[in-house]
Amino acid sequence: MTRPAPSPAAAATRPIVDARGLWKRFGPLTVLKGVDLSVAERELVFIIGPSGSGKSTLLRCLNRLEEPDDGSIHVDGIELLSRATDINAARRRIGMVFQSFNLYPHMTARQNVMLALRKVLKQERAQAEEAAARALDRVGLAERMDHYPAQLSGGQQQRVAIARAIALEPRVMLFDEPTSALDPELVGGVLAVMRELRQDGMTMVVVSHEMAFAKAAADRVVFMADGEKLEEGPPAQIFGDPRHERTRAFIRQIDRH
Amino acid sequence: MGGLESFLFSFFNLKVMGTYLPLIAQGLGLTVILALLIVVSGLALGLALALLRACGIRPLNWLIIFVVDLFRALPPLVIIVLLFFGLPAMGLGMSGFAATWLSLTLVLMAFAEEIYWAGITAVPKGQWEAARSTGLGFFQTLRLVVLPQALRITIPPLTNRTIAITKGTALGSVVGVAEILGAAQSAMSFSANPSPLTLGAIAYLILFIPVVALGRWVETRFAWKR
Numbered sequence: 001m002t003r004p005a006p007s008p009a010a011a012a013t014r015p016i017v018d019a020r021g022l023w024k025r026f027g028p029l030t031v032l033k034g035v036d037l038s039v040a041e042r043e044l045v046f047i048i049g050p051s052g053s054g055k056s057t058l059l060r061c062l063n064r065l066e067e068p069d070d071g072s073i074h075v076d077g078i079e080l081l082s083r084a085t086d087i088n089a090a091r092r093r094i095g096m097v098f099q100s101f102n103l104y105p106h107m108t109a110r111q112n113v114m115l116a117l118r119k120v121l122k123q124e125r126a127q128a129e130e131a132a133a134r135a136l137d138r139v140g141l142a143e144r145m146d147h148y149p150a151q152l153s154g155g156q157q158q159r160v161a162i163a164r165a166i167a168l169e170p171r172v173m174l175f176d177e178p179t180s181a182l183d184p185e186l187v188g189g190v191l192a193v194m195r196e197l198r199q200d201g202m203t204m205v206v207v208s209h210e211m212a213f214a215k216a217a218a219d220r221v222v223f224m225a226d227g228e229k230l231e232e233g234p235p236a237q238i239f240g241d242p243r244h245e246r247t248r249a250f251i252r253q254i255d256r257h
Numbered sequence: 258m259g260g261l262e263s264f265l266f267s268f269f270n271l272k273v274m275g276t277y278l279p280l281i282a283q284g285l286g287l288t289v290i291l292a293l294l295i296v297v298s299g300l301a302l303g304l305a306l307a308l309l310r311a312c313g314i315r316p317l318n319w320l321i322i323f324v325v326d327l328f329r330a331l332p333p334l335v336i337i338v339l340l341f342f343g344l345p346a347m348g349l350g351m352s353g354f355a356a357t358w359l360s361l362t363l364v365l366m367a368f369a370e371e372i373y374w375a376g377i378t379a380v381p382k383g384q385w386e387a388a389r390s391t392g393l394g395f396f397q398t399l400r401l402v403v404l405p406q407a408l409r410i411t412i413p414p415l416t417n418r419t420i421a422i423t424k425g426t427a428l429g430s431v432v433g434v435a436e437i438l439g440a441a442q443s444a445m446s447f448s449a450n451p452s453p454l455t456l457g458a459i460a461y462l463i464l465f466i467p468v469v470a471l472g473r474w475v476e477t478r479f480a481w482k483r
Binding site for chain 1 (some may be wrong): 386392401405
């Protein structure tokens, strides 16, 4: 399946994620200083930046795991920060994958995927089992369904975590450094699954240091530093011809590794 | 009488033991009932308090911490005596059995709350975040994701504490409860021979060794595959 290139018409439609003027303070520290981020349907946006730049906080705001102090966030037309919003209903449409996988250790891979299908979507057991099997098959773990997380490698655990998120058929997927906790030889499997998701048209926001993946797969790269969005553009421009001095320094440093 | 003979006469006097076996057996029965009541109510109340505390309502949590610290600090015997001898002065009499049950329940509740709470806070924050990010609510996450993990961690300390506190049923003898020790003490007075105490010790072993073994079994049963 190939992904249709984003047409100008599509770019003109309402974005799926539209965050404006996000501010976030942790005590004396201001980690987000009025950041805007909008993501179009089927777009893959990569957020890069030095540690402490606020990129993970920004991502965590997008499903309100972090509560911004100011600003607005619309996801699929729902105002996340409004008191009237049923946040649990909104989060069904927003999948999230964490650096540390966060699988439930007392459940098998299949039970991990099934939990929200049963308890949030209220599916019948048979239906949920089938959906979970399909999701695990999509990440190449059909054979490992009845394994507990501790019996799986880090890469397999992260793929189960991806299956847990996509089983809910979200409108957008958030990835918070999905490969940072993995041994190098396990990174490829996770990136392959992400590439496939993208080919199937999933809208994705990815915080990651996998620059090669960003160059190959991203539609847009956002560079953040000190709680601000300094620069954004297609990967060729950000990596090849960065405008901002901070961006240039960061890219140089990354390239050296 | 030689030393050994005199020891056997005092502590393993079969005639005395035979006579008072039924009394001690009754004491054992009463201890079992009392212990079960304490375990069920103490563990249930402790869990309820820990769950309330997990809701994170500040003033309520201060109150919970105050109550828990109070009952962890007071010696159980002091609570029993206060309830049994103190409350009637306020026109609220209660039987020795009720005073023992209520006191030890409150003490077990307090210790159990702390253990459950420690278990809940030991579950990594990422577990909450992962569950909430799939749309599960706070209570669903607590019940389906956090508690099953927390309870597994708490089984060993909880078993130890439960055994330690249910052994406190012996304190009931002070306020006239004819549980094992109370029965043994009566028998000792009637027979002018301490052998019933030996019987009592045996009765405690019969009661608590299976409980200890059960704790071990539960521990392995609920460990998840690693």
